Amino acid sequence: MAVAYDGAIQDLIDAFARLPGIGPKGAQRIAFYILGADESQAQELADAVMTAKAKVRFCEICGNVCEVSPCPICQDPRRDRSIICVVEEPKDVMSIERTREYRGLYHVLGGAINPMADVAPSDLRIPGLLERLKSDEVKEVIMALDPNIEGEATTTYLSRLLGPLDLKLTRLASGLPVGSDLEYADEITLGRALTGRSEV
Amino acid sequence: MAVAYDGAIQDLIDAFARLPGIGPKGAQRIAFYILGADESQAQELADAVMTAKAKVRFCEICGNVCEVSPCPICQDPRRDRSIICVVEEPKDVMSIERTREYRGLYHVLGGAINPMADVAPSDLRIPGLLERLKSDEVKEVIMALDPNIEGEATTTYLSRLLGPLDLKLTRLASGLPVGSDLEYADEITLGRALTGRSEV
Numbered sequence: 084m085a086v087a088y089d090g091a092i093q094d095l096i097d098a099f100a101r102l103p104g105i106g107p108k109g110a111q112r113i114a115f116y117i118l119g120a121d122e123s124q125a126q127e128l129a130d131a132v133m134t135a136k137a138k139v140r141f142c143e144i145c146g147n148v149c150e151v152s153p154c155p156i157c158q159d160p161r162r163d164r165s166i167i168c169v170v171e172e173p174k175d176v177m178s179i180e181r182t183r184e185y186r187g188l189y190h191v192l193g194g195a196i197n198p199m200a201d202v203a204p205s206d207l208r209i210p211g212l213l214e215r216l217k218s219d220e221v222k223e224v225i226m227a228l229d230p231n232i233e234g235e236a237t238t239t240y241l242s243r244l245l246g247p248l249d250l251k252l253t254r255l256a257s258g259l260p261v262g263s264d265l266e267y268a269d270e271i272t273l274g275r276a277l278t279g280r281s282e283v
Numbered sequence: 284m285a286v287a288y289d290g291a292i293q294d295l296i297d298a299f300a301r302l303p304g305i306g307p308k309g310a311q312r313i314a315f316y317i318l319g320a321d322e323s324q325a326q327e328l329a330d331a332v333m334t335a336k337a338k339v340r341f342c343e344i345c346g347n348v349c350e351v352s353p354c355p356i357c358q359d360p361r362r363d364r365s366i367i368c369v370v371e372e373p374k375d376v377m378s379i380e381r382t383r384e385y386r387g388l389y390h391v392l393g394g395a396i397n398p399m400a401d402v403a404p405s406d407l408r409i410p411g412l413l414e415r416l417k418s419d420e421v422k423e424v425i426m427a428l429d430p431n432i433e434g435e436a437t438t439t440y441l442s443r444l445l446g447p448l449d450l451k452l453t454r455l456a457s458g459l460p461v462g463s464d465l466e467y468a469d470e471i472t473l474g475r476a477l478t479g480r481s482e483v
């Protein structure tokens with residue numbers, strides 16, 4: 084009794100099930116959606132994958148993803164070149180851009196220190212950061228790493244490394260998320276919110 | 284301030300965000316996964332999409348998806364040709380096959396009657412079903428439609444249409460899902476479980 088789909092259908096389901104965040108049921112749903120969709124939409128998806136793989140590279144300065152290196156942010160003359168915001172991943176650059184609160188430059192490390200996943204400081208784009216800091220132009224480095232164990236470890240590592248340099252070193256504020264409920268905040272977050280309290 | 288990604292990256296995110304069950308954050312996550320993956324995995328995904336679109340067709344007899352028509356189930360001489368199980372979608376065939384409780388044939392309607400979505404009986408593969416029932420070989424039709432309003436409407440419609448024929452007409456049992464809690468069953472399901480109770 085056949086309990087797998089015919090070759091090409093199962094291949095399609097498997098290809099989607101390998102992507103992050105898509106389970107077997109979701110992959111099946113997507114596969115049937117594609118089988119029922121216009122030929123042009125399927126072509127568009129296949130083209131988008133191959134075009135992105137062919138065109139997208141990492142910016143030689145900041146490590147962000149881009150089609151031309153240096154990336155548009157590094158090349159933008161209106162950005163404040165005295166501040167560098169250090170993030171883990173390219174998608175973090177977009178998250179910070181969306182706040183519209185930041186006009187400086189970025190530096191993408193490509194991850195965070197994580198001994199469990201075999202990510203050592205030498206696997207991160209730290210030498211490139213040190214190179215950029217040699218110019219007197221940079222006055223502040225904002226460490227915007229994820230507020231989890233790996234991010235904290237990386238922040239601590241960078242603080243020690245950059246501490247001796249003549250720079251203002253800052254990090255993102257910890258506290259209560261806007262729109263949240265004090266009752267549901269965990270103790271550590273609430274503790275940080277207390278420590279970091281500001282005058283009104 | 285640019286708050287969208289460079290062309291090819293955004294195109295890739297958009298292509299995935301158009302698929303069912305993938306939101307903007309999920310699409311972004313998948314896009315960055317693909318950008319970081321091997322060229323070969325990206326190629327595999329693009330190929331799987333185009334190959335499936337090119338190869339997959341609908342079985343001329345039962346309407347299931349397949350690469351050769353008639354499909355392997357319709358062609359299998361070991362299947363019981365006296366029973367036809369009517370389902371809404373090709374994926375329902377796979378769900379029933381996985382139970383390993385059914386050895387008959389299938390008929391995929393391609394949907395269920397749904398006036399809100401403009402699906403009339405004439406949009407379903409009902410003529411093909413009637414054609415198959417003309418042979419004296421078929422003794423039973425199992426209506427295995429979804430237990431929701433559209434499925435019920437379609438079951439009722441088919442019951443009236445097939446009632447006059449010399450056939451056993453059956454439908455899937457309604458009742459409590461195995462492993463569930465009586466306390467959390469809705470009234471209609473519990474009512475059906477009572478009505479359909481069996482002797483032990």
